[in-house]
Amino acid sequence: MTDISMVAKLDGNGIVVESTKVKTLGSVSSRQVHLAKLPTLVGDHLLAAVKSCAYSHFSSIQKELHILRQFQDSDRIVKCLGDVASLKTEVTIYNLFLEYAFGGTLRDLIERYGGSILEPAVKCYTKMLLEGLRCIHGQGYVHYDLKPKNILVFPGCGSDVILKITNFGLVRQADENHAIKGGPKKLKFSGTPLYMQLETIVKHQISHALDIWSLGCIVLEMITGKQPCEGMEGKMALAIKILFSTSPPNQIPKTFSDQGKDLLMKCFARELVKGGPLICR
Incomplete structure (x- = not known):
């Protein structure tokens, strides 16, 4: 398994941190979903599910970000942790970070x-x-x-x-x-x-x-x-x-x-x- 570093910006405080790709979880249409580790303030790591796509196809994921932000206080809707654009082999990638479900679907x-x-x-x-x-x-x-x-x-x-x-x-x-x-x-x-x-x-x-x-x-x-x-x-x-x-x-x-x-x-x-x-x- 190869770890791939990328940049993540978390909502709330706007801090930019390094995240590490752990594994690919799946793909849907032009989007890929993978598991990533995010460092926390206490020196531990937080696991997050990351939806990624080429920036030219990011409209549906950005729509999801807009909607999820309206439900941050709901315990029945998956929480959004933030979003950021990153550069991979000269292609701009849009990433949406979501809380990771350990129990699957x-x-x-x-x-x-x-x-x-x-x-x-x-x-x-x-x-x-x-x-x-x-x-x-x-x-x-x-x-x-x-x-x-x-x-x-x-x-x-x-x-x-x-x-x-x-x-x-x-x-x-x-x-x-x-x-x-x-x-x-x-x-x-x-x-x-x-x-x-x-x-x-x-x-x-x-x-x-x-x-x-x-x-x-x-x-x-x-x-x-x-x-x-x-x-x-x-x-x-x-x-x-x-x-x-x-x-x-x-x-x-x-x-x-x-x-x-x-x-x-x-x-x-x-x-x-x-x-x-x-x-x-």
Whole structure:
């Protein structure tokens, strides 16, 4: 493993420090994500996840920075540690520093549970996600790509864990016009189709209902271990399934509590109240 030094500027005090790349975590489109060590004032090191891209493609990451700064006080949204531009082989690179999730993603957590999570834990995790969505919707945003891989797992007290929502590069304003070139025959998705309410996309209008549908898919996946509409092949088959079926994306287990079933049916309701933030009771 080769360490690569780069410059990092942390928010709050504007101090410029040296950070060290530890390993690559993955890549999405034109962006790379890696793990880095940042020195602290007490002589220790802080691990951070760093999103990097060529400066010519930095608009989506800078958008994420702007949004994350609005949620610095929320315990349900991943925290931003700062941003900086660096020079690598004569190419300017833009870097966004985020707190590192030692527990991986919610998808990893489901697998550690053996493929499905017991309902008491699902109830606790769902409450955390609702609290996160309440913050996001309260600012007039729609996350637009809520799924287990965009939910990070942090250590809590004892054996408990804390879930935080991440990846805000596709965030939209609620009620934003989302016209699709070519009309409804050409369905195009910026998010992840498996977790999206296609009705919202077909109507060319972004609403909070899209995130609520995604939440229902995530709850169902935590309980069953299966992705929504598992076994469906192709976007058109998936679109037909979600648009014209009156049943949830996957079968709700009979052993699921009445309260849990009621929550899921509300998430998958065809007509939700438009406007206003999600209220978590």
